[in-house]
Every structure is written in structure tokens, then in C-alpha cells.
Amino acid sequence: MKKLSFKFLILFAVLAVISCSKKEDPIDQPTTPLTLVLSSDVGPGELEVVGINTIAMFTITGSDGEDYTNSSQLFVNDQEISGSTYEFTQTGRFSVKAVYEGITSNILSFEVLEPSERVLIVDVPKALRNQTITFKLLDDQGNDSAPEADFFVNGEAITGNTFSTATPGDFEVYANYVANDDPYTSATKNFQVFVPKRKVVIEDYTGTWCGFCPAVAVAIDEAREATEHVAVVAIHKTSSTIPDPMDFPRIQELQDMFGIDNGFPKAQLNRTTSWVNPYPMDRVLSMAGNDTDVAIGINSQLTGSNLTVKVKVVYENGSAPGDKLVVYLLENDIVSPQVNYFNETPGHPYEGLGNPIENYVHNDALRNSLSDLFGDAIPNKPAFEKFEKEYSFSVPSNYVGDNLSFVVMVVDSDNTAKNAQFSKINENKDYE
Known part of the structure; x- marks a missing residue:
């Protein structure tokens, strides 16, 4: 009985540790930070054309519904002004923004004209x-x-x-x-x-404990050398005995949806198609860069821990029923040991690097899904009508802000990626 009780206590302690680690995981659910919206009485647009000596009055509203006008700083062409009004006494282009406790608003632009001038x-x-x-062709009165x-x-x-x-x-x-x-x-x-060009999504189901997983990393490097039209997501999982510092807590949901067992590495193309050893490059290149009818743009801003991501989607032929938008937040340049079973494989790119590779640099690690894990519904959109959606997220302190990036996908009703886009943090990535 004593022996059984001792085993039970050990099991209970292990389960308690696992339970605590999951509960304390900072990436469990996205949270919504405060954002600011700057507006003016001159007009509702982000570009207003006005004449000399026009006076604009500004209002700053928070996403919490509060008025932050009197407690924010206003900047015109990056020069702080006093009060909440500004008189445009010179011609030219002016940009106005508001800042409250490190949070920056949207930017309003003004074109100031002489009576004979026009803005195209x-x-x-x-x-x-x-x-x-x-x-x-706008005159000085708009x-x-x-x-x-x-x-x-x-x-x-x-x-x-x-x-x-x-x-x-x-x-x-x-x-x-x-x-x-x-x-x-x-x-x-x-x-x-x-004409939009298709980016192939490569999802790498991997782990730092997985000695054969560098094989997929090599294939991804080869794909990136061959084409710029790939969007990569590395989805890490902790093994039963070895933790992975990039463990994605919801990986099992992805595995269940796409029928992926635990025999890592596993690689998927466009979410639903297996890419198996020896990872033939023609499977990727036959799709990468092909003409498609859907384009994706990404514009992100990280101020302190406040992240705002704006995604836009446009179709040449209109959306299809069941289309969804997937927005993934990634982190790069994470240094962590990687088990390497190719250390003694002659001619392999990882030969002689050690087992494990102590200072291995991990990229494209999936940190969080800002959208629903399998995508947010895209409403019915006719050809050329833009769909936009904004996401806000409070970045945990254990993320390195400058190393964050995004992969955004438009997937169909079967969860197959129709096209994708990637971008770095604080980048305005236009349609491609």
C-alpha cells in the first residue's frame, strides 16, 4: 500500500505541475488593449483638402468610449501643439496624430491649397x-x-x-x-x-525535442530560396517528457482538424495537404506565384504592449460562401537548443552542428491566433469591394516585440488556404 501511495503522490505532483504551467501560460487568450480614434470637424476622411487659414478642431475617442481629447498630446507633422485646435496657415501636406500614455492614434492627413490649386x-x-x-480633382474647399x-x-x-x-x-x-x-x-x-500572386502556406508541426524535425526546416529554406511566394508557420508542441519553450497550447485542435498524428515532423501545404519526406519542391513551386483572384494586405502597429493589426482583403471575382480570415501572430529569432539527428549524416546541412544544436535560432513560431483558430467569417463581398477587419492584442512581456510577424490566410469552406500574406511588425504590407 505504501508503494502504491508513493506512486500516486508522484503522479499527483506531475499533474499539478502540468496544470499550473497551462494556467500560467500568457498566450492562452488574446486580450483587447486601449486604442485611440482621432477625428476632426473638417471632415470624416483620412485625407481632407482645405484652404489657407482653415481651423480644425480635433477629438480623441478611446475604444472604451471615453473622451481622451484633453488628456492626450496632439502632433502636427510630428511637432506637439497646445490645445485641440490648429490653424493651417501654409500650403502643403500636414499629418496629425494623438498620443496618450504611449498609445498612438490613427493619422489624419490634410492638403492645404491656394485657391487656384487642385489636388488629384x-x-x-x-x-x-x-x-x-x-x-x-479637389479645390481648396474640398x-x-x-x-x-x-x-x-x-x-x-x-x-x-x-x-x-x-x-x-x-x-x-x-x-x-x-x-x-x-x-x-x-x-x-x-x-x-x-494580378494577385498566390503564396503557398507551409505549416511545420515541430518541436525542439524532435531530432528529425530539422529536415522540414531545410526544405523550407530551400523553398524560400526558390520563391518569395511562401508563408511559413512553425507550430511547436511540447513532448510527453520534454517541454518546448514555443509550445502552442492549441496545437491539438489543429492536429484534430487536419488529421495530424504525433509522429513529428509533419508538414502541411495550404493547411489541408500533407507534404511528406523527401518534401518535393515541385509541390510548392507548382503553386507559388500563380495568378489568383484574392489579395491580402496587412498593416500593423505596436506601441508599447499594444498591438493593432488591420487586415484588408479584396477579390477579383467576389468572395465564396464559407470563406474565412485566419490571422496568426508569429515570433522570430528565438534561441533554444534543437535536437539534431543529422549531426553525423554525411553531406546533410546540419552535419556537425551538434546534437542538440545549442544556439539554434527558431523562426516563424506560432504564438497566437488573433482570429478564430480556424478563421473569422468573411461576409459576402462582390468583385473589387474591400473587406477590412481590425484586431487588437496586448502583447505578453515574454514576447520580443521587434521579432513579431504575421501570416494571414484566406481559407475556403474546407479550410484550404486560397491565398496568404506575411508581414513584419510595424509594416504596411500592401496587396501583392
């Missing part, structure tokens, strides 16, 4: 093929004088103030107009027409 606006600076692009102007795209006159083409490429536009009976030519603006 391209409503879609990066457009899909056959997407209609509309040009505006009125659109485009109907009275003549527009030229790549030096050729066009009819009206809209343009579309099936030919991808870089374009420029300018306008001729008349003000006070005198002829003028606007500044030239550039825009682009593009």
Missing part, C-alpha cells in the same frame, strides 16, 4: 485588373472639379474621370483644368494595376 486623388492606387479607378477637367493616363487622354484595364502595370495620371480663366496642370500621380 486616385481612389484605388493599387487596383485589380478590370477594376474601375476614379479620379477626383469640392470635386473633375467633371470640368481633362485627364491623361500615360500621356493619353481618357474619356471622363474613370479608368480600367485588363493589362497589369504601372501607370501615371494628370489633369488639365481651368481656374479663374487660367489654364493649369495638376501634379502627376502614380497608380498600379496588378
Whole structure:
């Protein structure tokens, strides 16, 4: 009986340790930090065209519904001003932002004009093929004088103030107009027409304890050397006896959904297709960079521990029922020993690096899912209509902010990735 009781106590102690480690895990659920929205009485847009001596009044509202106007700092062209109003006494472009206890708001832009000046606006600076692009020509009161102007795209006159083409490429536009009976030519603006290129999602189910897992890392390195059109996610799991510092607590949910057993390494392409040893590169390259009809953009901002991520999606042919948006937060440059069964394999890239490799650098480690783990529903969207969604997250202190990155996927009703995008922290990654 004493022997059985001793075993029971050991088992209880082990279970208690495991239970505590899970409970204290800081990445269990995303939390929502405070964000600020800056607005003005001049107009609702992020770019307002105004005349000389216009006075703008600003308001700062928090995501908690509170008014932070009197407790925030206002900056015009990065110079702090006093109060919550500003008079634009010179022509040019001005940017305005608010800061409260290290939290930065959105940025408002103002174009200040003389009465004879006009600002040419391209409503879609990066457009899909056959997407209609509309040009505006705003005066110092913000009125659109485009109907009275003549527009030229790549030096050729066009009819009206809209343009579309099936030919991808870089374009420029300018306008001729008349003000006070005198002829003028606007500044030239550039825009682009593009076809989205498919990024292949490679998900690496791995662990620092897994001696054969570097084989997938080598294959991923080869894929990245061959093409820029891959988005990589390394999903770590703690073994039954050896902890992994990058353990993703919800990995079992992914394994259950995609039928992945514990015989690591395991690699998946576009979530649902197994990529098995010897990890043939043609499986990736046959898809990477192909034309597709959905594009993804990512814009992130990390201020202190407050992370805001804005994702935009646009379709050339409209969304499909069941489409979802997956937003993953990753961390790079994590140094941790990696077991290496290839240490004595002649000719292998990991030959002679040691077993374990003591200062192994891990990249693309999945830290958290800012969306639902399997994606947030994308509403029905017609062709060319942009879908946008914003995520906020309070970054735990054990993450290194500068090393964070993102992989965003649009997946179909079967959870297969239709396209993906990746970006670094504080990067504005446009459609590609």
C-alpha cells in the first residue's frame, strides 16, 4: 500500500505541475488593449483638402468610449501643439496624430491649397485588373472639379474621370483644368494595376525535442530560396517528457482538424495537404506565384504592449460562401537548443552542428491566433469591394516585440488556404 501511495503522490505532483504551467501560460487568450480614434470637424476622411487659414478642431475617442481629447498630446507633422485646435496657415501636406500614455492614434492627413490649386486623388492606387479607378480633382474647399477637367493616363487622354484595364502595370495620371480663366496642370500621380500572386502556406508541426524535425526546416529554406511566394508557420508542441519553450497550447485542435498524428515532423501545404519526406519542391513551386483572384494586405502597429493589426482583403471575382480570415501572430529569432539527428549524416546541412544544436535560432513560431483558430467569417463581398477587419492584442512581456510577424490566410469552406500574406511588425504590407 505504501508503494502504491508513493506512486500516486508522484503522479499527483506531475499533474499539478502540468496544470499550473497551462494556467500560467500568457498566450492562452488574446486580450483587447486601449486604442485611440482621432477625428476632426473638417471632415470624416483620412485625407481632407482645405484652404489657407482653415481651423480644425480635433477629438480623441478611446475604444472604451471615453473622451481622451484633453488628456492626450496632439502632433502636427510630428511637432506637439497646445490645445485641440490648429490653424493651417501654409500650403502643403500636414499629418496629425494623438498620443496618450504611449498609445498612438490613427493619422489624419490634410492638403492645404491656394485657391487656384487642385489636388488629384486616385481612389484605388493599387487596383485589380478590370477594376474601375476614379479620379477626383479637389479645390481648396474640398469640392470635386473633375467633371470640368481633362485627364491623361500615360500621356493619353481618357474619356471622363474613370479608368480600367485588363493589362497589369504601372501607370501615371494628370489633369488639365481651368481656374479663374487660367489654364493649369495638376501634379502627376502614380497608380498600379496588378494580378494577385498566390503564396503557398507551409505549416511545420515541430518541436525542439524532435531530432528529425530539422529536415522540414531545410526544405523550407530551400523553398524560400526558390520563391518569395511562401508563408511559413512553425507550430511547436511540447513532448510527453520534454517541454518546448514555443509550445502552442492549441496545437491539438489543429492536429484534430487536419488529421495530424504525433509522429513529428509533419508538414502541411495550404493547411489541408500533407507534404511528406523527401518534401518535393515541385509541390510548392507548382503553386507559388500563380495568378489568383484574392489579395491580402496587412498593416500593423505596436506601441508599447499594444498591438493593432488591420487586415484588408479584396477579390477579383467576389468572395465564396464559407470563406474565412485566419490571422496568426508569429515570433522570430528565438534561441533554444534543437535536437539534431543529422549531426553525423554525411553531406546533410546540419552535419556537425551538434546534437542538440545549442544556439539554434527558431523562426516563424506560432504564438497566437488573433482570429478564430480556424478563421473569422468573411461576409459576402462582390468583385473589387474591400473587406477590412481590425484586431487588437496586448502583447505578453515574454514576447520580443521587434521579432513579431504575421501570416494571414484566406481559407475556403474546407479550410484550404486560397491565398496568404506575411508581414513584419510595424509594416504596411500592401496587396501583392
